Amino acid sequence: MEKEILEIGLIGLGDMGMMYAKHIVKAGWKRVNVCDIPSRFPQLKEQLKDSGMNVLLDGHAVSRRSDFIIYSVEAENIGKVVEIYGPSTKVDAVVGGQTSVKEPEILAFEKHLPDDVHIVSFHSLHGPTVDPKEQPLVMIKHRASKEKFDMAKRVLSCLESDMVELSYKEHDRITADTQAVTHVAFLSMGTAWKTQQQFPWETPQYVGGIENVKVNMALRIYSNKWHVYAGLAIMNPSAKTQIHQYAQSVSDLFKLMIQEKEEEFSNRVRRAGDFVFGKVIGDREPILLSDLYLDKFSLSIVPKENRKPNSHLSLLAMADCWYTLRINPYEHMVCQTPLFRLWTGITEYLFRNTEMLEEAIQSALYDRDIRADDMEFYSASKGWAECVDIGNMIAYKLRFESTAQFFEPRFEENNKLGKEMINLITKKTHNE
Ligand SMILES: NC(=O)C1=CN([C@@H]2O[C@H](COP(=O)(O)OP(=O)(O)OC[C@H]3O[C@@H](n4cnc5c(N)ncnc54)[C@H](OP(=O)(O)O)[C@@H]3O)[C@@H](O)[C@H]2O)C=CC1
Numbered sequence: 001m002e003k004e005i006l007e008i009g010l011i012g013l014g015d016m017g018m019m020y021a022k023h024i025v026k027a028g029w030k031r032v033n034v035c036d037i038p039s040r041f042p043q044l045k046e047q048l049k050d051s052g053m054n055v056l057l058d059g060h061a062v063s064r065r066s067d068f069i070i071y072s073v074e075a076e077n078i079g080k081v082v083e084i085y086g087p088s089t090k091v092d093a094v095v096g097g098q099t100s101v102k103e104p105e106i107l108a109f110e111k112h113l114p115d116d117v118h119i120v121s122f123h124s125l126h127g128p129t130v131d132p133k134e135q136p137l138v139m140i141k142h143r144a145s146k147e148k149f150d151m152a153k154r155v156l157s158c159l160e161s162d163m164v165e166l167s168y169k170e171h172d173r174i175t176a177d178t179q180a181v182t183h184v185a186f187l188s189m190g191t192a193w194k195t196q197q198q199f200p201w202e203t204p205q206y207v208g209g210i211e212n213v214k215v216n217m218a219l220r221i222y223s224n225k226w227h228v229y230a231g232l233a234i235m236n237p238s239a240k241t242q243i244h245q246y247a248q249s250v251s252d253l254f255k256l257m258i259q260e261k262e263e264e265f266s267n268r269v270r271r272a273g274d275f276v277f278g279k280v281i282g283d284r285e286p287i288l289l290s291d292l293y294l295d296k297f298s299l300s301i302v303p304k305e306n307r308k309p310n311s312h313l314s315l316l317a318m319a320d321c322w323y324t325l326r327i328n329p330y331e332h333m334v335c336q337t338p339l340f341r342l343w344t345g346i347t348e349y350l351f352r353n354t355e356m357l358e359e360a361i362q363s364a365l366y367d368r369d370i371r372a373d374d375m376e377f378y379s380a381s382k383g384w385a386e387c388v389d390i391g392n393m394i395a396y397k398l399r400f401e402s403t404a405q406f407f408e409p410r411f412e413e414n415n416k417l418g419k420e421m422i423n424l425i426t427k428k429t430h431n432e
């Protein structure tokens with residue numbers, strides 16, 4: 001009955017908005033009102049004429065008649081868009097948003113929505129091409145009665161995601177670590193490869209299991225829309241501290257490496273490893289059982305026997321950053337994205353594997369070939385951290401797009417492998 005009466009509205013019909021709308025229609029909600037910017041109205045009306053969606057001209061039309069309105073626009077635009085359409089919200093409706101960072105969204109809702117509407121925000125912790133089933137979905141009951149919150153949960157239950165209730169501040173603090181820092185690490189790898197005009201699949205340091213994760217996930221990020229990553233890094237007030245520390249950890253370790261200060265370097269790495277992984281080893285099954293699992297996801301043309309050891313500066317710095325900020329990544333698994341899980345998985349893999357860790361420390365200190373790569377990685381991570389710190393969206397876009405262009409020819413093939421890799425790691429998550 002409810003599915004026939006209640007009207008669900010979506011403002012913003014990009015990748016995520018469309019994914020939500022399709023699931024909601026499929027679940028049997030009969031009145032799903034959607035819009036994108038007004039200039040796309042004629043094209044969307046034609047394209048979606050048999051979709052079961054009711055395409056409307058703009059956010060005013062959606063807001064006036066919908067009982068549950070979902071904003072699914074770019075984080076940098078949320079303030080402006082809510083300012084325009086918020087005052088048209090139907091009395092007693094529930095309003096939510098799907099942006100990746102919650103503070104700007106909640107502030108926009110508080111500022112521009114009438115007092116007689118409810119606010120329930122949320123965030124699917126995966127991209128639009130990942131099956132939402134059993135992926136985390138953060139639910140934020142910000143200003144809502146229990147009855148309205150339950151209604152929002154009933155509508156979103158069609159995603160079959162695992163709902164986690166948090167406050168918006170908790171959400172931003174945790175995702176600064178699970179998402180923003182992870183992205184900076186992968187973005188920096190991409191920038192470093194591009195600066196050297198080096199394709200990692202042609203390079204002997206990037207052969208084998210955990211290297212495949214680095215290459216694949218870095219390219220996966222660069223194949224997506226820059227505004228998603230820029231928004232969640234630049235607009236999240238907690239992200240700056242964590243990204244700054246990651247770049248600082250890269251810098252501190254790199255300085256010790258080039259000075260060949262073996263004892264200090266190796267003590268610092270082991271201290272971080274003990275703090276982050278010391279207690280978990282023995283207590284829980286590793287995220288990645290074996291890097292052999294990941295061997296089949298290679299883009300590499302270099303035979304495995306020609307592999308060269310890698311210093312894994314990016315992973316050593318991650319552990320150092322967690323240690324310095326006293327962050328336990330396992331406590332953040334409630335907000336894990338597939339990327340964060342893979343990233344934590346390969347870091348854990350390195351630290352659990354004594355031989356591999358020793359090899360990484362030795363190559364970090366004494367392998368001069370690797371220093372060139374690590375120097376570029378150091379400088380790329382500094383550049384990304386500065387860009388986020390200054391908060392310049394245009395600089396972020398230019399940095400992002402110039403590297404994306406370099407890798408573009410490999411996106412299609414890479415994303416096929418990435419999808420399989422994410423399926424594998426997701427299956428393992430739910431077997432735990
Ligand atoms: N992509 C991802 O992996 C994930 C993204 N998110 C979040 O979801 C949100 C949407 O991301 P995503 O779908 O990927 O991005 P898209 O760029 O694909 O979609 C955003 C859409 O909003 C539209 N839009 C902008 N202004 C208005 C307006 N005034 N009225 C109506 N529509 C408008 C845009 O239109 P146009 O482009 O024509 O201007 C665009 O179609 C972001 O906040 C992102 O952070 C959350 C989880 C995962």
Ligand SMILES: O=C(O)C(=O)Cc1ccc(O)cc1
Binds near residue numbers: 228232337339340
């Ligand atoms: O897994 C990741 O971190 C991604 O890159 C996909 C993504 C991007 C933005 C989100 O808000 C949630 C997921």
